[in-house]
Amino acid sequence: MIVIRSDKEDKGEDKPGGSVLSIFPIIGIFILLFLVIPIGIVYLAQLPWSLSPIFPYGILPGVILIITGVWIIFRGIKGLRLSHGVAGYDQGDALVNTGIFAYTRNPMYFGAILLILGWFLVSAFTFILISTILFFIVFFIVAKSEEKQLEQKYGKKYRAYKRKVPLFFPYKGKK
16 A cells, blocks of 8 residues: 655645545445445345355454454554654655565455455355455455555565565565
């Protein structure tokens, strides 16, 4: 996950109240992707609302995935804050490739996918499985878009990092 702040540079000022209004489109997209579209697919395709063979056997693996997802998201956020400071990008402008970022280039997206998949296993609702797939597609598209920005910004250094570290799912490959 990449965050490039250009609001200070472009406008010469920082608007503390501006971020409150920008949360509404994000909430709308979340509701659309996580509830409206998946429930519509289940309803229109006449799929079962629950995949009952999974319940209750998916509860323990689901809880493990939820905890793991939250932990990965936390480690990713902490890794960015250690490199860039709590207030944003004030402490430096270096490529973060240590900590959890040494295993996955997008730990927050990967953690969110695990969290939603875990929620599906715990509840066994079909619309949550569809949501997991939709979120994976959205995260993949956004991550690929962010990679273009990172390649422009960091060049060879990012391309070398990209060859060593997978996009989402950590695996034991060549280092």
